[in-house]
Amino acid sequence: MEREACMECIPIGVVRSPYRERGDAPRQGRLVDTTAEIHIFEEFAPGLQNVEGSSHLIVLYWLDRAERGLLFATPPGESAQKGVFSTRSPARPNPIGLGIVDLISRSGAVLAVRGLDALDGTPVLDIKPYSPEIDCIPAATGGWRIKREER
Secondary structure (H helix, E strand, O other): OOOOOOOOOOOOEEEEOOOOOHHHOOOOHHHOOOEEEEEEOHHHHHHHOOHHHOOEEEEEEEOOOOOOOOOEEOOOOOOOOEEHHHOOOOOOOOOEEEEEEEEEEEEOOEEEEEOOOOOOOOEEEEEEEOOHHHHOOOOOOOOOOOOOOOO
């Protein structure tokens, strides 16, 4: 199978969050109550029509300050390295972040959300509605068990 020589992703917006540096963000955004804003660029704002019909959104974003090309990572609380594709490490060949967030409100082209671990200024690639019927797999296995962090 041949690889594509080039792929184009364009940001549709930008994250505004209290996390300024890599060490500021929690290891998983769903574990804390921090709010952030997603500012959608004007040309993409019409695509937000009816977004308020969803209580939760899936946000795809580009981890622009993450290391690229690493194939191994050591998850928090573990001593052994694992293949990066079996972890949620931000350091990976294509540093695409995925977050499931609570939609708090929408004001024009600005979405207020809870549960996003992205740094301030992170480019947003896409937003999709979360569907419990499709996206929740109760019997799924894998990854590691995590405890809810102190709020």
